[in-house]
Amino acid sequence: MNADVRSFFGRPIIIGGGIAGLMTALHLAPEPVLLVSRTPLGLDASSTWAQGGLAASLGDDDNPALHLADTLVAGDGLCDAEMASRILHAAPGAIETLEGFGVRFDRTPEGSLRLGLEAAHGRRRIVHAGGDGSGREVMRALAAAVRSTPSIVVVEGVEARRLAVSENAVQGVWASCSMGPVFFGSRRVVLATGGIGGLFFDTTNPLSSCGQGLALAARAGAVLADMEFIQFHPTALDGPDRPMQLISEAVRGEGATVVDETGRRFLDGLQGAELAPRDVVARAIWEHLSKGHRVYLDARDKAGPTFARRFPTIASACRDAGIDPAYDLIPIRPAQHYHMGGVAVDGSGRTSVTGLWACGEVASTGLHGANRLASNSLTEAVVCARCVAESLAGTPVLRTKLATANDFPAPDPRTVRPLLSRALGIVRDSEGLKATARALLPLAEGKDAASDPAAVGLMIAIAALSREESRGAHYRADFPHRAAVARRFELTLVDALAAARELAHSPSLEGAK
Known part of the structure; x- marks a missing residue:
């Protein structure tokens, strides 16, 4: 990167080059924005890998109320019904918006949109593009639209490492590029950084997706929600x-x-x-494999x-x-696929930190609850x-000061990966979660490459410990039943560290023996 960063001061900064980030930038046009992407657009984004399409009630036998009903059932009592209704009523219009940006959706010979069926949907409402290459086609069109929009400056090969925050308000972003550390001053920042697949051995996501957006928000003091809910694709x-390689649910559909x-x-x-909710199918397959x-x-x-x-993408991987x-039969096993939890946001995507928004998988809107309904995620983004x-555009532009560029280490989840894979998989229990929290604590408190992934993992472990029930994608072997009252848990990194320190000073099961 060789541009003078001072020329970007005050612009909204979007961190992340997936569907959520690109769409946010396009909707902000013609306001000048800076889009920061760790890799060339689409190269290593979960959005590009998405095989499933977008869920929207477009069929003659369908409507948003039916789509909402299926979503609430899948969410197992923890969806924000009002937020889910807003998103799903807007879903058909989102398909039109994408077509306006050049996305080529699959159509029937008669010319109407081809609608697919996926698990736990009561109607055919999944819109695909390029068969099982929906994410790739949507990203192709949106990346082209972004590159042709003069108001959007894309800086690639730049990784956000920390948010500068003063009195609970964003002041800018510390980042790193090939030339070293750099600071972008802005009082308006959007996190669109994707998920946490790289924290697990078995995942269908890029290994580089290790929750860095969650770490950015957590280190800035933001509230996170539903961290314990991780979907494992069956x-x-x-x-x-x-x-x-994911074998799309559309195959079973x-x-x-x-x-x-x-x-x-x-x-x-x-x-x-086969078309039961994903958590049910994944758990049944996991139990059969364990036998x-x-x-x-x-x-x-x-x-x-x-x-x-x-399914050309899947067929190629199988070949x-x-x-x-x-x-031939296709050998399968469950793998980490999607994180329902994330940075807690309101209906406009605002977080608990002033000037910070979140969108896409990194955000917790309340749409998914305890278990995401298939193909609702791209729609949500x-x-x-x-x-x-719209929320950001209505926020006044405030001056910010140039800060010294600080050099923070690039996140590396390899130390954390075995800990989370063992304790935070499809079936969990108290002792495993406590042991993992104790092991993650010194890593999260450190200042090396493992500290940010460990901080995210620690927040997941503490949230999973707090939920003493089995609900949706969160299954506790020691608490196999669903609680009578559904509760959402929110926490900050300070909360998680305090809880882990308390565990560290309490006797372990081995010590008690």
Whole structure:
């Protein structure tokens, strides 16, 4: 980066080059904005990898109230019904907005949008683009639109490391690039940084997505919510590669079944079977695997010979693994896929820190509750990007001072990854969570590459300890039942550190023995 950073002072700063960040920048035009991306746009964004499409009630037999009802059921009592209703009523318009930016959605021979079915949806309402390459197509169109918009300056190869905050108000962003540390002064910052997949061994997300946006917000003192709710996708390609290739839920939506090595459909006892909510299917597959079985997706009958045409991305990954889905079973296992928790925001995307907004997976809007309904996430990112842009545009421009550029270490989750993978997977328990919190505490309090990933992991562990029940994607072996009253937990990094210090000074189970 060789531009004079002083020329950017006062501009809104958007951190993140996925769908949420690009849409926010486009909605802010013609106001000049600075979009900061760690990599070239789309190169390492979870948005690009998204196979599922966008959920919107566009069918003649559908409406937003039905979409909302399915979302609330999947969210298992923890959705913010008012916020969910707002987002889902705006979903059909979001599809039109994307088409206006050049997204080529799949259509039937008659010219209408092709609507797919995914788990826990009562209607066909999933809009795809390029079959199972929806994220790639949406990112192609939005990146082109951003690059052709004169008011948006994109700086690539720049990583945000800390937010400058004074009296609970954002003052700017400390970042790092090939030339060293740099400071961007602004009183208006948007986090659109994606999720936490890189904190786990088994994930369908880029390993570089290690919760850095959450760390930025947490270090700035922001309130985070629903951190314990992590969705594990039931069907990732079971092989040696990491990250893992996702086998989209749309495959099951077209009739593929889940079987074990004997050919038995062991999900038959579940209400909805293969199309039950993701947490239910993932847990059932995990339990079957833990008993020594192998688990497969059988798409030989449906989609069968049309598989490669309907799901070209998945077919290519299977070919690389020596599998032809038209004739072979596809080995699968659950993998971390999406984080329902994030930075707590209001209906306009504002966080508890003045001048800081959050959008996309990094935010906790209340739409997903305890378990995200399939394909609601891209819809949320597109709809909420407009809300954030409108809120930010109505905020007065305030002067900020040039600060000294500070050099903070690049986050590296490798030390944290085994801890979270063991204790914060599909099934959790008190002792595992406590041991992990104790192990994460000194890392989170440090100042090296592991400290930010450890801080995020610690907040997840403390939140999971606090929820002494099983609800949605959060399952406690020691508290297997759902509590009578649904409660959302919010916390700050200060809260999490204090709770972990208390655990560190209490006797462990081994010590008690």
